[in-house]
Amino acid sequence: MAYKLIVTERQDEWKDLPDDVELISPSDYFSTDIYQKSRKYKVVNLCKSYQYQSVGYYVSLLAEARGHKVMPQITTLQDFRFPALVREDAEDFDDIIQQSLKKQTGDKLDLIICLGQVYQPQFARISTLLFNLFQVPILKACFTKKDKWMLTQLKPLNLSELPEDQKGLLRTALDEYLQGKNKLNKQYSRKKYDLAILINPEEETPPSNKKAIQNFVKAGEKVGFNVDLITKNDFAKLIQYDALFIRETTNVNHHTFKFAKKAASEGLVVMDDPESILRCTNKVYLSELLRAHSIPTPAYYIIKKDKMSQINASAFEYPIILKQPDGSFSKGVKKAKNEAELIKVLKDFFQTSELVIGQEFIPTDFDWRVGVLNKKPLYVCRYYMAADHWQIVNWKGSDTPDEGDADTIAVEDAPKALIDLAVKATSLIGNGLYGVDIKQRGKKFYIIEINDNPNLDEGVEDAVLKHQLYQTIMQEFMNRLV
Numbered sequence: 001m002a003y004k005l006i007v008t009e010r011q012d013e014w015k016d017l018p019d020d021v022e023l024i025s026p027s028d029y030f031s032t033d034i035y036q037k038s039r040k041y042k043v044v045n046l047c048k049s050y051q052y053q054s055v056g057y058y059v060s061l062l063a064e065a066r067g068h069k070v071m072p073q074i075t076t077l078q079d080f081r082f083p084a085l086v087r088e089d090a091e092d093f094d095d096i097i098q099q100s101l102k103k104q105t106g107d108k109l110d111l112i113i114c115l116g117q118v119y120q121p122q123f124a125r126i127s128t129l130l131f132n133l134f135q136v137p138i139l140k141a142c143f144t145k146k147d148k149w150m151l152t153q154l155k156p157l158n159l160s161e162l163p164e165d166q167k168g169l170l171r172t173a174l175d176e177y178l179q180g181k182n183k184l185n186k187q188y189s190r191k192k193y194d195l196a197i198l199i200n201p202e203e204e205t206p207p208s209n210k211k212a213i214q215n216f217v218k219a220g221e222k223v224g225f226n227v228d229l230i231t232k233n234d235f236a237k238l239i240q241y242d243a244l245f246i247r248e249t250t251n252v253n254h255h256t257f258k259f260a261k262k263a264a265s266e267g268l269v270v271m272d273d274p275e276s277i278l279r280c281t282n283k284v285y286l287s288e289l290l291r292a293h294s295i296p297t298p299a300y301y302i303i304k305k306d307k308m309s310q311i312n313a314s315a316f317e318y319p320i321i322l323k324q325p326d327g328s329f330s331k332g333v334k335k336a337k338n339e340a341e342l343i344k345v346l347k348d349f350f351q352t353s354e355l356v357i358g359q360e361f362i363p364t365d366f367d368w369r370v371g372v373l374n375k376k377p378l379y380v381c382r383y384y385m386a387a388d389h390w391q392i393v394n395w396k397g398s399d400t401p402d403e404g405d406a407d408t409i410a411v412e413d414a415p416k417a418l419i420d421l422a423v424k425a426t427s428l429i430g431n432g433l434y435g436v437d438i439k440q441r442g443k444k445f446y447i448i449e450i451n452d453n454p455n456l457d458e459g460v461e462d463a464v465l466k467h468q469l470y471q472t473i474m475q476e477f478m479n480r481l482v
Helices: 026-031 033-037 055-065 074-079 083-091 094-101 121-133 164-179 210-223 232-240 255-265 274-281 283-292 305-310 339-349 416-427 467-481
Strands: 003-007 021-024 041-045 069-071 108-114 138-145 149-156 193-198 225-230 243-246 269-271 300-304 320-323 333-336 355-360 366-373 376-384 406-409 433-441 444-451
Touching: 003 026, 026 055, 041 055, 041 164, 055 069, 055 074, 069 232, 083 149, 094 121, 094 138, 094 149, 108 121, 108 164, 121 138, 121 232, 164 232, 193 210, 193 232, 193 467, 210 225, 210 467, 225 467, 232 255, 243 255, 243 467, 255 269, 255 274, 269 467, 274 283, 274 444, 283 300, 283 355, 283 444, 300 305, 320 339, 333 339, 366 416, 366 467, 376 416, 376 467, 416 433, 416 444
Parallel strands: 003 021, 003 041, 041 069, 193 225, 193 243, 243 269
Antiparallel strands: 108 138, 138 149, 300 355, 320 333, 320 355, 366 376, 366 433, 376 406, 433 444
């Protein structure tokens, strides 16, 4: 369990704090033995100054040295020493700024943002954005309008600079920030650890359906977690948690990777961890890794954009499978039946990538999927091809994808060679949660890819283990914490 600290010189301003929140002075934080020896603290630094070598600066500096989760971090405070860079970061979200301020009258606007919250609901989106970018308890954002709205100043404020009419907002925001969605009341008993499950309610094909997510919440609570569902807008809240479970499709150039990196840097137990995301989502890396360790795969080729004019298209055996390096859920995967189709697909893929994977086509009625958790098999599924299609998901012809059927069998009933191959392959990636796609030709098995963010849907992957599937995964999180 991580204990929560508010460090401030102005302790008289904070009354009736929740039972699991401790209010201390900077001097106590610097010198008290328990704060020096234990790493299990979450620190909100509300000192009167964050200037270089000030008391507030050293609170954050020592917190990081002690392994505590602190806000603000030293790197965030350093960012504010370079205002031009702060404004450049904000320019990446110019569309959100323009949309949020389009109805604002006048040519100037100053916003006080307390832990991502503002009094004016019409500015909630932009305040959340800025807090996620620059995690400081109190921010002042100044906007001016000429041809369009521009962020002209963003700076942290201390308590003495906070206007009196904003102190109620800070207290409310701080209570919500520290307690998350589980507000304390007399009937509610906090558990020892806090786990966040990252989801995207709008994702078309999420890795877990709604019922599965509910099962994860129940299983997490059963093994001893307070469980919150969070979205990409809750990046700044990661400091509240002890563990993060990503149930949104991952990619490196995506907020899921940012969440994973932040969680890992803060000492959270996280699945998918950033290393697994890096290794699994890029098929070029994965293909080379498997070949280097003599893991059987279909024959494959790395095709470079700058060598396209030198490609001997007649040398390939058709049909051939072509893959974008970072595709997922059967997206970014095409089949070329002949030389003309090969060139056409390559030209399309080379618009966004310098490399493309060519892979031998092995026609089968289904793909094996072996779920592996911490180097142990968890479940085994057979995913059947979509009707009249060569993939398990057919994205053509409608707004919703056409998926083939699936069935699940007990691990002990699956071929031993299949299980051994899946465990061996995932051990090269790490000790997280993986789904291994495998083709079978005769008695031989071939790794197609390893997924860091495998499907876990109620009614499919849980068909054999039922609720034990969810509890096993949640227990793994707990085992890594205790």
